[in-house]
Every structure is written in structure tokens, then in C-alpha cells.
Amino acid sequence: MWVPAAVVALAMVLPLVYLVVRSLSSGWAEAVAIALEASSLATLTRTVVLAATVTAASVLIAVPLAWLTARSDLPGRRWWAVLGALPLVIPSFVGGFVLVSAFGPRGLLQEALAPLGVERLPSIYGFPGAVLALTLFTYPYMFLIVRAALRGMDLSMEEAARSLGSSAYAAFFRVTLPQLRPAIVAGGLLVALYTLSDFGAVSLLRYDTFTRQIYLQYSSAFDRTPAAVLAVMLVLLVGAILTMELWARGRAGYFQTGARNAAPVALGRWRLPALVFCSLVVLVALVVPVGVLVFWLLRGLAFGESLNPVWQTAANSLYVSALAAGVAVLAALPVAVLSVRFPGRVSSLVERLTYVGFALPGVVLALSLVFFGATYAPALYQTLGLLVFAYVVHFLPQAVGATRAALLQARPSIEEAARSLGRGPLSVMRTVTIPLARSGILAGAALVFLTTMKELPATLLLGPTGFGTLATQVWSASSEAFFARAAAPALLLILLSAPPLYLLTIREKIT
Amino acid sequence: MAGLFGLLVVMAVLFSACGQEEEDGNGGGGGEGESAGVQEGEEQVSGGGETLTIYSGRNAELVGPIIDEFQEESEIDVQVRYGDTAELAATILEEGENSPADIFFAQDAGALGAIGDEGLFTELPQEDLDRVEDRFRSTEDEWVGISGRARVVSYNTESLTEEDLPESILDYTDPEWEGRIGWAPTNGSFQAFVTGLRVSEGEDVAREWLEGIQANDPAVYEDNTSTLESVAAGEVDVGFTNHYYLFRALEEQGEGFGARNYYPEGGDPGALINVAGAGILQTSDNPEEAEAFIEYMLSDGAQQYFAEETYEYPLVEGVETDEELQPLSEVETPDVDLSDLEDLEGTLDLMQETGVL
Numbered sequence: 001m002w003v004p005a006a007v008v009a010l011a012m013v014l015p016l017v018y019l020v021v022r023s024l025s026s027g028w029a030e031a032v033a034i035a036l037e038a039s040s041l042a043t044l045t046r047t048v049v050l051a052a053t054v055t056a057a058s059v060l061i062a063v064p065l066a067w068l069t070a071r072s073d074l075p076g077r078r079w080w081a082v083l084g085a086l087p088l089v090i091p092s093f094v095g096g097f098v099l100v101s102a103f104g105p106r107g108l109l110q111e112a113l114a115p116l117g118v119e120r121l122p123s124i125y126g127f128p129g130a131v132l133a134l135t136l137f138t139y140p141y142m143f144l145i146v147r148a149a150l151r152g153m154d155l156s157m158e159e160a161a162r163s164l165g166s167s168a169y170a171a172f173f174r175v176t177l178p179q180l181r182p183a184i185v186a187g188g189l190l191v192a193l194y195t196l197s198d199f200g201a202v203s204l205l206r207y208d209t210f211t212r213q214i215y216l217q218y219s220s221a222f223d224r225t226p227a228a229v230l231a232v233m234l235v236l237l238v239g240a241i242l243t244m245e246l247w248a249r250g251r252a253g254y255f256q257t258g259a260r261n262a263a264p265v266a267l268g269r270w271r272l273p274a275l276v277f278c279s280l281v282v283l284v285a286l287v288v289p290v291g292v293l294v295f296w297l298l299r300g301l302a303f304g305e306s307l308n309p310v311w312q313t314a315a316n317s318l319y320v321s322a323l324a325a326g327v328a329v330l331a332a333l334p335v336a337v338l339s340v341r342f343p344g345r346v347s348s349l350v351e352r353l354t355y356v357g358f359a360l361p362g363v364v365l366a367l368s369l370v371f372f373g374a375t376y377a378p379a380l381y382q383t384l385g386l387l388v389f390a391y392v393v394h395f396l397p398q399a400v401g402a403t404r405a406a407l408l409q410a411r412p413s414i415e416e417a418a419r420s421l422g423r424g425p426l427s428v429m430r431t432v433t434i435p436l437a438r439s440g441i442l443a444g445a446a447l448v449f450l451t452t453m454k455e456l457p458a459t460l461l462l463g464p465t466g467f468g469t470l471a472t473q474v475w476s477a478s479s480e481a482f483f484a485r486a487a488a489p490a491l492l493l494i495l496l497s498a499p500p501l502y503l504l505t506i507r508e509k510i511t
Numbered sequence: 512m513a514g515l516f517g518l519l520v521v522m523a524v525l526f527s528a529c530g531q532e533e534e535d536g537n538g539g540g541g542g543e544g545e546s547a548g549v550q551e552g553e554e555q556v557s558g559g560g561e562t563l564t565i566y567s568g569r570n571a572e573l574v575g576p577i578i579d580e581f582q583e584e585s586e587i588d589v590q591v592r593y594g595d596t597a598e599l600a601a602t603i604l605e606e607g608e609n610s611p612a613d614i615f616f617a618q619d620a621g622a623l624g625a626i627g628d629e630g631l632f633t634e635l636p637q638e639d640l641d642r643v644e645d646r647f648r649s650t651e652d653e654w655v656g657i658s659g660r661a662r663v664v665s666y667n668t669e670s671l672t673e674e675d676l677p678e679s680i681l682d683y684t685d686p687e688w689e690g691r692i693g694w695a696p697t698n699g700s701f702q703a704f705v706t707g708l709r710v711s712e713g714e715d716v717a718r719e720w721l722e723g724i725q726a727n728d729p730a731v732y733e734d735n736t737s738t739l740e741s742v743a744a745g746e747v748d749v750g751f752t753n754h755y756y757l758f759r760a761l762e763e764q765g766e767g768f769g770a771r772n773y774y775p776e777g778g779d780p781g782a783l784i785n786v787a788g789a790g791i792l793q794t795s796d797n798p799e800e801a802e803a804f805i806e807y808m809l810s811d812g813a814q815q816y817f818a819e820e821t822y823e824y825p826l827v828e829g830v831e832t833d834e835e836l837q838p839l840s841e842v843e844t845p846d847v848d849l850s851d852l853e854d855l856e857g858t859l860d861l862m863q864e865t866g867v868l
Contacts, residue, residue: 219597222625
């Protein structure tokens with residue numbers, strides 16, 4: 001178990017080595033000077049504020065939505081669950097663009113309101129827009145994890161609280177919510193780190209975070225040293241967040257005694273507000289983006305734009321995403337098993353390390369592998385092999401997190417029983433641990449698949465030359481303002497990502 | 512469990528084998544929509560020969576068709592890696608000696624200059640260089656401009672007519688333009704314009720201009736496209752953009768699109784023409800094919816393509832341009848040597864000092 005975990009950890013360290021080498025290429029003094037510049041520190045502050053706000057906003061959307069769709073008698077709750085998770089498949093460079101064109105000062109919404117005398121809407125650029133876009137497209141991380149935790153939770157404590165006279169309300173806050181803490185913290189971590197790594201939303205909505213500053217360094221000065229120094233600062237920030245999460249996660253473990261269906265909580269007079277809440281979230285995060293894309297497509301078609309066949313690129317997208325999901329799951333298993341069954345400094349360090357790749361901007365990660373690939377592995381450079389490797393380094397924590405969560409709910413006593421009955425460790429792994437963690441492994445695979453589908457910078461820089469995916473095609477068309485041509489592959493991307501997500505949310509009975 | 516690593520390695524090798532297949536099947540258009548299907552057949556025919564690898568910071572939608580045509584006519588197998596110009600430049604710098612690229616086809620002269628400064632380009636044949644005017648190519652003969660784009664003032668047709676617009680970009684510092692201007696200070700074309708302003712009018716004028724526009728509280732956009740869209744939507748009255756975005760918007764959204772272009776007059780710094788160009792990398796294994804590519808891009812046919820399909824300016828003399836496009840000869844460009852646009856850092860410092868960035 002330790003050897004494969006070490007290999008995974010080593011892979012995760014590669015980008016860090018690159019960043020340190022690049023940062024110091026002009027010497028320590030220069031690197032420190034760049035880091036202490038007022039503008040670097042201001043960027044640090046803005047990035048921290050954005051990540052914290054997006055995480056908090058995600059809790060406010062995700063936790064009620066998860067509880068409503070998992071535990072209440074909300075009408076059509078399964079459908080709300082699927083619709084509530086779907087915004088995850090919208091790439092932020094599409095979502096950001098769509099939000100601007102829908103809610104911009106003179107966007108589609110203003111056009112619709114113009115008859116009522118609305119001349120312009122308040123600007124969404126800057127902080128509010130960035131928070132809005134990132135929250136809408138990342139809260140599903142927390143929603144999925146919290147909902148899974150709610151469904152897998154041991155109900156006996158909650159029932160005990162109710163039978164001892166607690167109201168449903170009090171039982172939620174005093175019993176359910178504390179049990180949800182690990183799930184909320186794990187979801188919050190993914191949301192926060194995704195926010196740090198995102199380029200699409202912050203660049204389109206013009207909020208200066210590390211990612212945007214790093215890109216500016218590449219694009220205006222062609223200077224890789226300041227970009228690397230900023231990225232190292234970002235890594236240090238990630239380190240701080242990871243340490244905080246470790247502390248917030250808490251020591252408690254919650255094993256379930258057996259999966260049972262809880263009787264749904266009757267919403268009563270809260271039913272209407274609950275429905276309005278769900279509708280609002282789905283409207284802004286899903287209906288508006290898809291609606292705008294459909295509008296662009298139809299407008300383009302009306303002006304004689306022809307639909308280009310995108311099947312080859314769609315097949316490419318599905319193929320690499322499936323490969324990335326498969327490899328990520330394999331790589332995640334040893335890391336997750338170690339950190340759950342053999343908790344300690346080293347195993348926890350390895351597990352934490354996997355999160356660093358997730359928080360790095362895609363372009364930084366890609367350039368680090370360009371450096372290593374071109375220099376030390378020319379045979380693998382610009383092949384699907386290295387591209388899939390990049391995806392795995394980038395998205396591994398999603399698989400690790402999901403697998404861990406499932407393992408945490410499985411009692412180690414079952415594995416111990418198998419060992420005591422004479423099974424070897426490998427055999428126990430295959431016949432006991434993996435089946436027990438199956439739901440988590442599948443969830444991890446689905447998450448990696450989805451994020452790979454929409455990944456852009458690594459695909460552009462590391463894919464085989466001439467290799468196109470739906471994401472690169474959307475980017476290619478939208479970056480030159482061919483909105484109609486961008487709409488078809490974007491819609492297809494969303495459509496193809498939906499089934500795995502559907503399975504992920506609907507798969508309810510299996511534990 | 513060490514088997515897992517072995518497994519990973521085996522998988523990686525397997526995938527790379529698949530990757531090779533994919534590559535051949537996909538063709539030069541690189542699955543970039545329209546070209547992908549068409550390419551597949553032809554690719555197989557010429558599969559045996561050398562492959563020319565192009566890193567293109569120019570968009571597939573714009574140059575894909577003309578690269579396909581080159582491939583067809585020359586029977587040279589072409590592979591294109593499309594990406595952002597700056598990111599591709601960084602990639603080439605990271606790859607160094609090991610770059611698989613033969614050609615860097617960049618969106619702007621600045622990126623070409625950065626690669627040239629590192630000594631990664633070879634010298635181009637004189638006959639290719641001679642196809643374009645001196646002002647549209649590298650002074651060290653390392654890269655050559657292929658198409659040009661003019662800086663323009665886009666204006667909202669509902670609130671303004673051409674007569675309302677000042678002849679010089681310098682006059683937009685007048686308080687009457689307060690709250691009516693849109694610009695994209697982080698955009699490369701805009702920064703190149705500011706560099707041009709510094710070169711042609713001097714640091715002080717450039718600084719005053721930036722401060723003056725800043726005082727007019729301009730709306731800040733990410734790029735030319737969103738600037739133009741906002742001008743058309745009436746979010747602002749005028750925007751500083753490149754000339755060709757308008758034609759694409761007209762193509763996609765019809766004649767009712769609410770913005771038009773104005774070319775500042777009298778050799779104004781606001782009418783700078785910058786170029787997209789290409790150079791051959793020193794690491795190229797196929798210098799002959801690479802030279803054939805450059806030659807093809809500067810041929811009358813390819814130049815015509817840029818004029819008609821991307822609404823850019825052909826840089827080779829005697830090529831007819833689209834009727835709707837103001838002829839290059841009528842655009843009074845400022846007296847700026849494009850190779851002097853290399854001091855981007857100075858521009859960035861100035862923009863930071865004036866609080867624009």
C-alpha cells in the first residue's frame with residue numbers, strides 16, 4: 001500500500017519542484033522581492049477573500065438543497081437533486097461568459113426589462129460577479145458530498161433526539177448538522193480550492209486573483225519567474241487551507257450501522273418557500289446558462305450559420321475523460337486506504353499533497369509538465385499518456401475525497417474479521433475494502449470524469465498535437481466571439497456530462 | 512503493490528500508442544469542427560512523409576481553413592496545436608532544445624519578439640521577407656508579418672455618428688467623454704497600441720493620455736470582443752478595439768448590430784496596425800517544409816483569404832481587399848516601427864503607475 005501511495009505522492013510533487021526551480025531562476029532576492037511587492041500581497045488578500053466568500057455562499061445553497069432533496073417530502077425531490085447537481089458540468093469559461101451576457105449592465109435581462117424603463121443594471125463585474133459565477137458552478141461539490149452524507153447517515157441518533165422530545169428543527173441543528181461537519185468541510189475544501197485554481201470566471205468577470213495575475217505575467221511580460229513566484233504563494237495559501245481543513249474536519253468518525261430509509265420530514269407550510277428556493281437556484285445556475293446557449297445557437301442558425309459535426313471531438317472528450325477517471329480511481333485507492341486505516345503524519349501528508357494539484361491553475365500545472373515531459377520524457381511528451389497523467393495530478397483529490405468518505409463509513413471490523421479468518425491483505429482489499437467503498441469509488445470516478453470533460457489549459461498544451469475536445473472547441477469559437485459556433489459543442493458538453501452526474505445523484509440505495 | 516506503478520506505466524504507454532493513432536486519424540484541423548471530418552481521408556495518403564508541426568496562437572476558426580488548404584496543395588502533413596499565444600510562447604520557452612514545434616504562428620509581434628530574444632528562431636529566406644514592407648517584419652529577419660489588424664474606435668450607432676467623433680484618439684481625454692468609453696487594458700492589442708503611443712508621441716503624452724482616459728472613468732473589459740459587444744449594446748458609447756471584430760459580429764448577428772468602426776485620421780497613434788506573424792524555430796527538423804509554409808502564407812491566394820475571410824489586412828502589396836474594409840492605403844498609420852513595440856514591460860510599468868492596470 002505504501003509503495004503505490006509514494007508513487008502517487010511523487011507525481012504530485014513534480015509541479016512543486018518545477019515552481020521552485022522557476023521561482024529561483026533569478027535568485028532568492030528577486031523571488032522574495034516579487035512576493036513582497038504590494039501588488040502581490042493585494043492579490044493574495046483578494047484571493048483569500050474570494051475563496052472564503054464563495055465557500056460560505058456554497059454552504060448556504062448546498063446544505064439546504066441537500067437536506068430538502070435527501071430528507072424532506074419536497075415534491076419531485078429526486079429531480080431537484082439531479083438539477084441541483086448539474087451546474088457542475090458547466091465550464092466556468094462558459095458560465096462566466098453566459099452570466100455576463102445575461103446579467104451584464106446591458107445584457108439580455110436588461111433587454112427584457114427595458115419596456116419597464118430599466119436602462120441599465122448594476123455592474124456585475126468584479127467581486128460580486130466572480131462570487132456569483134464561482135458559487136453557482138462550484139456549490140454542487142458540496143451539495144453532492146453533503147447529500148451523500150445525509151443519505152448514508154446513521155438515523156438512530158436523530159430518532160433518539162426526536163423521541164426524547166426535540167423538535168425536527170432542534171434535532172437538525174443539534175444532531176444532524178454536527179454529524180454533517182466532515183462532509184461540509186470536505187465539500188468546502190473542494191469549493192475553496194477550485195476557486196483558487198479557476199481562470200475562466202475571474203478573467204471574464206474581471207476580478208484579480210492569483211490565477212489571473214499569473215496569466216497576465218505570461219501574456220504581458222513573457223516572464224516565467226514572477227508567474228512561478230505567484231504560484232508558489234498560491235501553493236503556500238493552499239497549504240494553510242489544507243491545515244485548517246485538517247483541524248476543522250475533527251477527529252470523530254461516524255460509522256453507519258446499516259442503511260435504512262428515513263421517513264421524509266413533512267415540510268408543511270414550508271413547502272412553498274422550499275420549492276421557490278430550489279427553483280431559484282436551478283433557474284440561475286442551470287436554466288439561464290443553457291437558455292443563453294440555446295439562444296446563441298438559434299440566433300446563429302437564423303443568420304445562416306451551419307452546424308458543424310462535432311462527433312469526433314465529442315468522442316475524444318468522452319475517451320480522455322473516461323481514461324482520466326479510471327486512472328484517478330486506481331491512484332486514489334491506496335492514498336485513501338492509507339489515510340483512513342493507517343492515520344498518521346505520513347499518510348495524512350500524502351493525502352494532503354494530492355490537493356495541491358487541484359488548486360494550481362491549469363496553465364501552471366500544464367507548463368510544469370511541459371518542462372518535465374519535453375526534457376526528461378520526450379517519448380511520452382504530447383501523448384495521451386502524459387495528458388491523462390496531467391488530468392490525474394489535477395483532479396485526483398476528488399477521487400481521494402469520495403473514496404475516503406466511503407471508507408470512513410465502513411467499519412474496519414469487517415476487514416479485521418476477514419484478516420483474522422486468514423485472508424491476505426491484497427485479498428481483503430479486493431474482496432472486502434473495494435466493495436465496501438464502491439459507492440465512493442464510483443462517485444470519485446464520476447467527479448473526475450466531469451471535471452476532465454471541461455478541462456481546458458492542460459488539454460491545449462499537453463494533448464497530442466491536433467487533439468481537440470469539446471472544451472477546446474468551445475474555447476476556440478468563443479474566444480473569437482463566434483458565439484453560435486461555440487453554443488453547439490457547449491450544449492453537447494453539458495448533455496454528455498449529465499448521465500454520469502445523474503447516476504451519481506440518483507444512485508441512492510447502494511451503500 | 513509495486514505492481515500498480517508498473518500498471519500505470521504500461522497504461523501510459525498504451526495510451527500514448529492510442530494517442531498516436533488518434534493523431535493520425537484526426538488530421539491537421541485537429542478535430543476543430545469543420546475540418547476534422549474532411550481531413551481524415553487525406554491524412555492517411557500523405558501519412559508516410561515528414562510532419563510539419565505548427566504552434567498556432569491564432570484561432571482555429573480563423574486560420575484552420577487556410578492551413579488545410581496549404582496541406583492539400585503542398586501534400587505536406589501538417590499538425591497544428593492551437594492555444595493562447597502567450598501560453599504557447601511560454602510552452603516553447605519551457606521546451607527549449609526539445610521543442611517539437613517547427614513553426615510558431617503568433618497573434619502578435621510581441622510574442623514573436625520574446626521567442627526571438629531567446630534566440631530560438633532561425634533566419635527567414637530573404638525572398639519571403641521581401642514580400643512585405645519593412646515595417647511589418649522583424650528587424651533581425653527572424654519573423655515575418657502575415658496579416659495586419661488596425662486599431663479603431665468602435666462607436667454606438669444609436670447615440671453617435673462618425674461626425675461626432677474626434678479625429679485623434681488623444682482627444683478622448685476631454686471630459687465630455689466621461690463614463691462613455693470602454694477599453695480592455697489587459698488585452699495584448701491594446702497594450703501594443705500604448706507601446707506605439709509611447710514610441711510615436713513620447714512617454715509624457717502616453718502618460719497624460721492614460722491618466723486622462725482614466726479620469727473619464729472608462730468601463731474596463733476583458734477583451735476586444737466584450738468591449739465591442741458592450742458598445743453595440745449601448746453600455747458605453749465608444750470602445751477602443753481592433754477593426755475585424757465588427758465584421759464578425761455583423762456576420763453572426765446581422766446588419767442591425769449596433770456598432771461601427773472609425774479609423775482615427777492623419778497618422779494618429781490610434782490607427783496603429785499590428786501584425787500576426789510567424790517564424791521558424793531553430794529546433795525544426797523540417798526547415799524546408801517550414802519555409803514552404805511561410806511562403807504559402809505570403810502567397811497571393813492566402814493573403815486574399817485573410818482579406819476576405821478574417822477581414823484582416825493582407826500585408827503583401829497588390830492583393831485586393833474586401834469592399835467593406837477600408838483599404839490599407841487609406842488607413843493613415845502612425846510612424847511606428849513594429850520592432851520598437853518590444854518594450855512591453857515599459858508599457859506595463861506605465862500602465863501600473865497610472866493605475867490603469
